[in-house]
Amino acid sequence: MVANVKDKAVIVGIGNTKFSKESGVSELSLAVQAVKAAIDDAGLKPSDIDGMATFTMDTNDEIEVARALGVGELTFYGRSHYGGGAATSCLHQATMAVATGMAETVVVYRALNGRSGHRFSGGVAGDITTADAIHWGWYMPYGLLTPASWVAMFTERWMHNTGVTKDALFEVAHSTRVYGANNPAAFFYGRSFDRAEYDAARTIASPLQLFDCCQESDGGSAVIVTTPERARDLKQPGVSVRGVAQCAADNQEQMTSFYREEFAGIPEMERAAENVYAMSGLTVDDIDAAVIYDAFSPIVLWQLEAWGFCGNGESGDFVLDGALRTDGRLPTNTHGGQLSEAYIHGVNGIVEATRLVRGTSVNQPAKDVNHALVTSGVGIPTGGAILGKMN
């Protein structure tokens, strides 16, 4: 069955806070700043918001955000689980709420002090006996307890299976940072970066080195989703959700799906892609640019394969042809990605994908961008969306 949501929800507002390593303010402050920026961008008032979608990991209760902003009544609030896998899942929630009339105008937000507060690189620990803690317990005693170490385990096997080399990882790391260096909002703004610096950087968990890994950032991002009817009256050109899907595949674990017959793959994203293509009526050839979740450089490669931009094991050649660059087949992570703009758990990626369709990216490709892909984190239950110009 194909879900009937095509073009029933439209992104009409986007907002980011300043990104930093030390915000000096609460996560709630970041959340309301991001939401307010998105509301202003849309030309709406806080009281126009009647729904909210965020991450289970987000510390900012919907009702706290609502009270701080003066939103008033909420008729929809839904949270998505699995860390960065929740990025487009929040958009999925918002789309369903708007398409079904559960709410008219939903804000998706994520705000975190990811550097000055709780750091993901610190790893997992803890002795509260939840199913989640027991899950991490199969890895913690051995020292496999950071996101980089889990992704490294997949990457080593995937490189072994496909013959893809560090050249391709560097191309992802480099093309993304070239965009970031040109984005005043990016951590990497104004920086230079080359292969020598990439190679010389410390190893985090082999084969991943420092520049294969994303930032840890303080900041917030938000997008406003509403109906096409409402969108037509607002100040920004509408960016329509053509299709959005989430998927947890067979034998799924959170970052550690090591028990599949062949674990060097992301079947959950393949299935999500299939569903998004089916509900949008679009194919891979319709996608002009992308924001692909990049907590680590190799995960961009796997997703290119899952969405069919190239065959399995061919993503190395695909990117080494310059596909991700501004004049390439698929300009990707034009904001600098989470590798070099900021790590806001992929919601800054939805902001950038919206800009790409509006034509307002700081690194806008010369060609028309009719459709942009945006994805969530992988290795976990995940998903993605195709955004297009509102008809």
Add this chain to the structure above:
Amino acid sequence: MTANELNAFEDEINAFVGREVCPPTPAKDDVNTAMIRQWTEIIGDTNPAYTNEAWAAKSTRGKSIAPPAMMYVWGQEGFAVTTGRPADAQADLVSLFNKHGYTGVLGTNVKQEYFKEVSPNDNVVMEMVIDNISERKTTGRGPGYFFETLSTFTNQHGEKIGTQRFKVLKFIPQEQPAAPAAEDTLQVPTRIASPRGHDNKWWWDACDAGKVLIQRCKSCQTLRHPPRPMCGECQSMEWDSIESTLDGEVLSHTELHHPKIPGYQYPLVCAVIRLGEGTNIVSNVVGCDPSAVHIGMQVKGKVEQVDEKTMLPQFYPASSGIRS
């Protein structure tokens, strides 16, 4: 001290800013090789420009020079200082601070600038003023004020050779927190243990007893790891277990470099290992160089005590002949 008293006190100390501590005073002794030799010996500075007359004569200067950092040395009082200093503005300022409880003293920094060199037989003339006094600061030592003197050095021709700024903190000494009592026993961090609940405690208890078990469905015999309460094949909740022989093959591996977590020994290699029984397990590969670990490597496991509190399966290269 009331706000008014504090204001009055600050007016009094601020009146010292700009006051002369010593007028231009020629050093009692000219710059000389004996003092330079002693100073460079103590400092350990072997630069021949200071002490090797023959070398210096052939250098671009044509003669030896005094180390610039000695600038302040030439005007120092000798033994006479032990019989007391003559009153000057700095001494008056210090006693004013002391009178108001700012008895603590801490020299915080010295900054010298050099403009011209001096050589033996030159004479260094020093003058000093109180240059500035900070606002009241809260410091780790207690509340206080920083004051800075500025000394200016000239040679016998009136040419400026350098300056020195010397900053001092005068503070009200605070009780310092007592150093934490020494631990009776040194706590050595151990590995982070898995929490134990209904679905996994039996597995870790067996591990503590030296065994690696694999959960088995009693109904359809399917093995499963990690343990779960229900069989995904037949939905039976009845299960028992078998003991693994810990013969395995490396499916993937990573060497953990950063961050280094307390309680773990590095180098540290983690691997996904397919056991001979058919299930996968994550563990460490030990007993070989990390660079020797590879996909397809045959390994043999053994449950070991890895620290004071932790029993874990550890896998060695099968070629090492280790037995579980």
